[in-house]
Amino acid sequence: MKPIINITWEYPPWAIGSMSQELKRALPPAANSFPISLVVRGDRDGLIEMDGMRVYTAAQSIRDSPHVLAHAHALNIDLLRGACNAYHDAGGAQLIHTHDWVSSLAGAYLSANTGVPLAVSIYTTETQRAGGLPSLFSMAIFDIERHCLSRARWVIAVNEVAALRLKKDYAVPPSKLIPCRGSLATAYKQMGASR
Amino acid sequence: MRILSLAWEYPPHVVGGLGRHVHHLTEALAERGVENTVITFSDGTSRPVETVGGVRVLRVNPYSMRYPDFVSWVHGLNLLITERAKSAAPFDMIHVHDWLTATSGIALKHIYRRPLVATIHSTEMGRRVCLKNDTERHIHDIEWWLAYEAWKVICCSYYMEGEVSRNLLCPRGKITVIPNGFKAVLSSGPGASSEPFDRTKYAREGESIILYVGRLVYEKGPHLLVEAAHRLGRDDLKFIMVGDGPMRAFLRDLSVKLGVAGRVSMLGHVPDALLSSLYQSATVAVFPSLYEPFGIVALEAMGYGAPVLASDTGGLGELIRSGYNGMKFTCGSSESLAAALASMIGDRELLRRLSENGRSCLGNYSWSGAAERTLDLYSRVLAEYNAGSWKPNA
Numbered sequence: 284m285k286p287i288i289n290i291t292w293e294y295p296p297w298a299i300g301s302m303s304q305e306l307k308r309a310l311p312p313a314a315n316s317f318p319i320s321l322v323v324r325g326d327r328d329g330l331i332e333m334d335g336m337r338v339y340t341a342a343q344s345i346r347d348s349p350h351v352l353a354h355a356h357a358l359n360i361d362l363l364r365g366a367c368n369a370y371h372d373a374g375g376a377q378l379i380h381t382h383d384w385v386s387s388l389a390g391a392y393l394s395a396n397t398g399v400p401l402a403v404s405i406y407t408t409e410t411q412r413a414g415g416l417p418s419l420f421s422m423a424i425f426d427i428e429r430h431c432l433s434r435a436r437w438v439i440a441v442n443e444v445a446a447l448r449l450k451k452d453y454a455v456p457p458s459k460l461i462p463c464r465g466s467l468a469t470a471y472k473q474m475g476a477s478r
Numbered sequence: 479m480r481i482l483s484l485a486w487e488y489p490p491h492v493v494g495g496l497g498r499h500v501h502h503l504t505e506a507l508a509e510r511g512v513e514n515t516v517i518t519f520s521d522g523t524s525r526p527v528e529t530v531g532g533v534r535v536l537r538v539n540p541y542s543m544r545y546p547d548f549v550s551w552v553h554g555l556n557l558l559i560t561e562r563a564k565s566a567a568p569f570d571m572i573h574v575h576d577w578l579t580a581t582s583g584i585a586l587k588h589i590y591r592r593p594l595v596a597t598i599h600s601t602e603m604g605r606r607v608c609l610k611n612d613t614e615r616h617i618h619d620i621e622w623w624l625a626y627e628a629w630k631v632i633c634c635s636y637y638m639e640g641e642v643s644r645n646l647l648c649p650r651g652k653i654t655v656i657p658n659g660f661k662a663v664l665s666s667g668p669g670a671s672s673e674p675f676d677r678t679k680y681a682r683e684g685e686s687i688i689l690y691v692g693r694l695v696y697e698k699g700p701h702l703l704v705e706a707a708h709r710l711g712r713d714d715l716k717f718i719m720v721g722d723g724p725m726r727a728f729l730r731d732l733s734v735k736l737g738v739a740g741r742v743s744m745l746g747h748v749p750d751a752l753l754s755s756l757y758q759s760a761t762v763a764v765f766p767s768l769y770e771p772f773g774i775v776a777l778e779a780m781g782y783g784a785p786v787l788a789s790d791t792g793g794l795g796e797l798i799r800s801g802y803n804g805m806k807f808t809c810g811s812s813e814s815l816a817a818a819l820a821s822m823i824g825d826r827e828l829l830r831r832l833s834e835n836g837r838s839c840l841g842n843y844s845w846s847g848a849a850e851r852t853l854d855l856y857s858r859v860l861a862e863y864n865a866g867s868w869k870p871n872a
C-alpha cells in the first residue's frame with residue numbers, strides 16, 4: 284500500500300515549538316492504521332524507523348538567510364528532497380500531508396508535479412500570529428498560506444480558532460475543510476485514504 | 479532529446495546578458511533537433527504559452543503574490559516555476575541558469591529524478607567582491623547548492639571556471655567551459671528604426687566617439703571612463719555611454735566635478751538600430767569592467783567593426799589578444815585606460831587592424847558552436863545517467 288507522506292519541519296527529537304509535541308501525539312496512533320512516511324528536517328539525509336513510521340530526515344543545505352521567509356523557501360526544497368525519496372522508495376504515495384505554511388510548499392511542489400492529493404493541516408494562521416497583516420512580510424507569508432491552501436484538496440483545521448480564521452481570512456470553502464475533532468486516523472478515513 | 483530550461487529572463491523580458499544567452503542557445507539547440515521548453519518570468523504583458531524559434535516558452539507571473547524584498551521575489555518566481563513544470567513533462571534533463579532559478583531546478587531534479595545541468599554565468603562573490611550581509615551570503619549559499627546538485631556545470635570562460643571552482647568549491651572535473659556565441663541582431667531587432675543615423679548629434683566633424691555600452695553599475699567600471707576623460711583633457715573626444723543603472727546620478731555628478739560634463743553623454747537605453755549605428759561610428763569601444771565573466775558586449779562591438787579597448791580581467795582578458803583584435807589596459811586604472819586610449823586614437827593603422835581582426839575572430843564565438851558543445855555535454859550526462867541506478871520509481 285502506498286504511504287501517506289507527512290511533511291513537517293519538526294518532530295521530536297527535532298523540536299522547535301509545540302507542533303512537534305502535537306505531531307508526536309497524533310501521528311503514531313494514525314500509523315497503526317495507515318502506512319505513514321514522515322519527512323522532517325534532520326541533521327543529515329537519512330531513513331530510520333520510528334514510532335511505526337518510516338522517517339526520512341533531510342539536512343539543511345544552506346546556512347545563511349536574511350529572514351525566515353527566505354529560510355522557509357530553502358528549507359522546503361530540503362524537505363522536498365526527503366519527500367521525493369519517500370515517494371520514489373514506495374513507488375508513489377496516496378496522500379501528501381503537510382503541517383502549517385512552513386512545510387506546505389514542499390507538499391505543494393510534489394502534489395503539483397505528481398498529481399497526489401495534498402492535505403494541509405493548519406495550527407495557526409499568519410493573521411492570528413501577527414494580529415492581521417501589519418507588514419509586507421506578513422502579507423508575503425499570508426500569500427504563501429493562501430497559495431498552498433488553494434492547492435490543497437483538504438484543509439485540516441487543528442482547532443476551532445484556526446477553522447474560523449481559515450473561513451474568514453482565507454475564504455477556504457467549507458467543502459474542503461476537515462475539522463480535526465477526532466484522531467488523525469479519522470481525518471484520513473474521511474479523505475478516503477487506504478489502510 | 480527533451481530539455482527543460484529554467485531562466486528568470488527570456489525575450490521579451492530581458493534584463494541583461496543571461497536572457498539573450500538562453501534565447502540564442504535554446505534556438506540554436508532547437509535547430510539541432512533538441513525539444514526545448516523554457517519556463518521563465520512574465521509580468522503579465524507576454525503570452526503564458528507560446529512557441530518561438532522552435533522553442534516552447536511557458537511563463538509564470540510572480541506578481542500574483544507579494545514580497546518584502548528581491549530575494550523573496552526570486553523564491554516566489556521559483557515556486558511558480560516548480561509547479562508549472564508539470565506542463566513541460568516529460569523531459570530528459572533540466573538546465574538551470576544562475577542562482578535565480580536554482581531552487582526550482584533542484585526541486586525538479588528530485589521530483590523527476592532527472593539530471594540537472596547548471597550554467598553559472600557569474601557568482602555573488604565575484605559581483606560583490608566580498609559577502610557583506612545575509613542576503614549576499616544567502617545568494618552565495620544557493621550558488622554553492624546549485625553547483626553541488628548539478629551533474630555538470632557550464633561556465634562561459636576559463637576565468638569563470640576558476641571562480642566557480644574556487645568560490646563554490648566545485649570540482650574542476652565537473653565544469654565545462656563553453657564560450658558564449660555572438661549574433662548580430664541589433665539592426666533588425668526590436669526598436670529598429672528607418673531613420674538615418676545622424677552622427678553630428680553625438681560628435682562634430684573631426685571629433686572621435688568613445689563608446690561605452692553596459693549597465694551603469696560599479697562592477698562595469700563606468701566611473702573609470704569618466705576619470706579617463708578628465709585625464710585626457712581633449713575636447714575632440716566625445717564619450718557616449720549607453721545603458722542605465724544606479725550609478726547614473728553619481729556619474730553625472732562626477733563628470734560635472736571633473737569638468738568633463740560637456741564631453742560625456744549618458745544616453746540611457748537606446749533602440750537596437752541606434753546602438754548598431756553607434757558601434758559602427760565609434761572610434762573606440764571601451765569596456766572598463768572590474769568584473770566581467772565573459773564580456774559579450776565586446777564581441778558585439780567587434781561584430782560592428784569597432785576597435786575594442788577593455789580591461790584585462792575575467793572573460794574580457796581571454797577574448798582579447800592585445801594588439802591583435804583589441805587592446806587591454808590594467809583593470810581598475812583610469813591612468814592606464816587614458817594612456818591606452820590616447821595611443822589608440824593617434825594610430826589609424828592600429829585601429830584599422832584591430833577592427834579587421836576583431837571581425838575575423840568572431841567565427842570562434844558562434845551560437846551554433848556553443849549549441850554543438852552543449853549538446854555534446856547533454857549527451858555525455860545522459861549516457862552517465864542511463865548507466866546509473868538513480869531513476870524515478872513511480
